Amino acid sequence: MTKMNRRTLLKTGASLGSLAAAGSVIGTPLIAQSRSLKVGSYGGYFENSFKEFVYPEFTAATGITVESVTQPNSADWLVTMQQAVPAGSIPTDISLYGRDSMIKASRIGGLIAPLDISAIPKAENLDSYFVFEGADGPQGVGAMSWFSAMVVNPNEVDTPASWADFWDIEKFEASLGLSNVHSSGLLDITAATFFDGEETMMSNEGILAILDKIRELKPNVTLWWNAESQMEQGMKNGDVIGGQYYLDVANLMAADGFPIKATFPKEGNLQDYGSWCLTAGSEKSSEAAEFMNFSSDPATQALMSRKIGTAPLVDKAMTDLTDEEFNFVSGSPSIKPAYEAYLDNETFIKESWDKMLAES
Amino acid sequence: MTIADDIKMAPAAPKTPAKGVTPKAALYAVLSAVMAVFCIVPFILVIVISFGRKVDGAGWVWAFTFDNYQRFFVGILWPDEVTFLYLQQLGYSFYFAIIASVLAVLTALPFTLLLTRLKRRTQAIWLVFILASLSMSEVFIVMGWDILLSNNSGLPKLFQVTGLTQWLKDVGWFQILREMGLANPRNVKFKPSEFATILTMSYLVWPYAVILLYPALSRLDPSLSEAARTMGAGRWTITRTVTLPSIRLPLMGTTLLLFVFLLGSYVSISVFATPDKQTTAVAIYSNIRGSNLDAPFGSAQAVILLISASVCLYFGHLLNSKAEAR
Known part of the structure; x- marks a missing residue:
């Protein structure tokens, strides 16, 4: 068994130190030049x-x-x-x-x-x-x-003209994929579709009214995704046939032949x-x-x-x-996130959103 | 004469001469320091942060407030409004962890019993295989089950091509599945669901269950059950009155360990559990991550989860020692 004493420790330390010093000398001129x-x-x-x-x-x-x-x-x-x-x-x-x-x-x-x-x-x-x-x-x-856009599987459903179509249980029962993060845009989209847009987002009562509307959407949502890749897989696997997803990625997936179509409904998409x-x-x-x-x-x-x-x-x-x-x-029209509401009323919106999701 | 004088006398007693710091003591000191820095300090930090305060629209600041703990039990709007959201999440943490750990142990037990009766060489092969499967991370396992349960590449596809889906529709059972959330108008679906969540969680800890039970089961004395048999006991009676009692302790220990392990389970829950059955572990992450930057509330949730787990372990221990005393 090797014994570690003070002398060997000092020696090792010294050699490590000189190595580091040499490294920094070698490194310096490179940084200075370009x-x-x-x-x-x-x-x-x-x-x-x-x-x-x-x-x-x-x-x-x-x-x-x-x-x-x-x-x-x-x-x-x-x-x-x-x-x-x-x-x-x-x-x-x-x-x-x-x-x-x-x-x-x-x-x-x-x-x-x-x-x-x-x-x-x-x-x-x-x-x-x-x-x-x-x-x-x-x-x-x-x-x-x-843009975070409305997407659908064109093989399964006709392209909706409005976000309100997502609320149709005949068409979308247990078939949608939406983000489970409160600030991902569903609140803004719902406000733009059924209420006065950003203005409704500015008060607690407005937020609760929007959440009541989203509560009605819950039976149609099968995937509340957390990571972007979950939605990508969901669309590819046919687990979901519609939802909200990034416009550019959706278009790239469509170009690769996957059954996904991004569209601008009359209320617009989140930008x-x-x-x-x-x-x-x-x-x-x-x-x-x-x-x-x-x-x-x-x-x-x-x-x-x-x-x-x-x-x-x-x-x-x-x-x-x-x-x-x-x-x-x-594309147009575009829905702008209610940044001010999300920032100033952050904790209330998050807890109310989580509560709405957690109801069975 | 004072006590201090007595103490001064002590060094005069014959003793081995002090040689300064011995390597053993140095190693001990270094290891203690490493423990302190890497285990205890982060731990204390979490506790301290849990008393901090979130600033809406920005980050959080150091403070000393019990608001986060209060919020856990009654919500942010208390006393105007009460929500048990966070208690519900804690409840589901326990719900899933208990069911999945018990299920894993119950299924691993007969397997391990049979395993110990195999030839030495076959046992070794099985154990190596099971140990190797431990190297798969939770993410990997969840991804695998996600594919196995998804519509175009998994079990629902099998249902569709074998005509099972159509048959379910014909006999009218499909409607029941829809009401249970296990089907959409087109086909059956198995995720997200409690079924998928518990399945993956049990699957995740199953190898641990086998490896933890194996030593105890392989040491079981066969002469005990043989003796019982000579006295006319049936197979079930032997299992109930001889085998199970003699492995009661490892059985309890394994279940408790798996239970604690599963309390912190994140990926399986966030992928497979429905939003109304999310757990504290998932909520902690969603609070700490960038879109909220609410580390204080996340830390408070973590501390409460820890305390609840400790209480459970304590009662488990109590139960064990009670059973032992009998």
Whole structure:
């Protein structure tokens, strides 16, 4: 048996120390030479498309290399950032956030840094709504938009003209797939279909009235999904024949021959968007500004629509997208999530939603 | 003379000379520190966070409030309105864990009994196979059952192609299945349902049940049941009065262990259980995750789940020692 004494311990420690020192010496010149940027995006097909089509274009245009970082989604990424940033480790220079997560990050404080918008002149192309003003100035520049759309299995049912058709027990008994997260859009869709839209979402009574309506829908829902992949499998396996799902993914699945059809009913589909935000403490603010500027270019917006399937944040007229290309990723009318209600009345909405789901 | 003087006398007594820190003591100290850092600190952190406060529309802040615990029992709107949602979830945590663990032990018991009567070599092969199946994660098992129970690739498809679905429709039983939530207008469906949830949960812990029961069952003295037989006892009487009592302790122990293990089950519940039968474990995650950022309430739920599990284990232990004393 080898005995560990103080001397061998010191020796091991010393050699480990020198190894680490050598490592840092080797590493330094590389970092100093080239400009680089760590950009986060949602993992999977989405991130891969960014790596394959968008980041190379950016590097070609600016000479800045991009290191891609996988985010699970924007909401759960907040949990990671909340732990990482105060601890002094910065996983990304730029992260991608949905609007509600971005506002939360801004309100929590110390997670996303203010931007120098004069260094991002092309942000002018976006509607001012997509440049988010936090407490300390602009804190997010719109990246892309996506729709959560009505989908049906065209082999089993006719395409509904209204979301109200989902309430029809003759057509959809135990056959729908909807998200079980309170903020995933069913409340907004129901408010737009049967009530006064966002206005109804602003009061507790309104929320309860909407939930009463959703309660009537429950016998038609077989899958209350938690992860996106459950809905994908459900549609592929025929366990569900309709529901709410991402427009771009639904169109891609349809293109692959699966029985799914995305459609815009007369009330419209839920539209949300993502923003690029600079991580607090990042030393790459000038590179980040160049990236956001590049992303706001109509050409980049069109590139993302073609290669990733996101809807552009600039006017269609500014891009060279054809009608067919545009309709693949976008449509009208659009239902905007009641962000304010979700943020200010969060706990009440969640508990009431959970209660409604938990009733047998 | 004071006590302090006595203490000073003590070192004068003949003793082995102190050699500073021995390797054994150092190892002990390091292991204790590792235990403290990786086990106890996170534990204390959960308890401390459970007294924190959620800020609507942002994250949470450190605080000292019992609101989260109050919310668990009566809901956020108390005293205007009362909800037992979280108690219901806790109830289902126990419901599923108890049924699935008992079912796993009940089915593993005869299997293991038969296993111990096989040849040594065959036993070894079975045990290796069962041990290997433990390497499958919950996600993997749930995914497998999800495919086996899904409409186009699983059991419902079998029902359809063999004409069983049509037959059920013809004799009118299909309507009953629809009312039970086990069919849609087109075909039978087995998920989400209590059936699928309990099936997967039992399946998940079944190998553990066999491995935990095996040592006790293989040590069973065959002469006991042979003696009973010579006295004219039938097979069932022997099982009831000889075999079962002699393995009562491992049987109880295994069931309790599986039960505790299943209390935290997440994937099976979130995929297979209907929304009205979700459990505390699932609720904890949904509170902590990014769309809510309500770690304090999640932690409070976790602490309550822990306390309830401990109470159960304590009563299990009490029951055991009572039975032992008899």
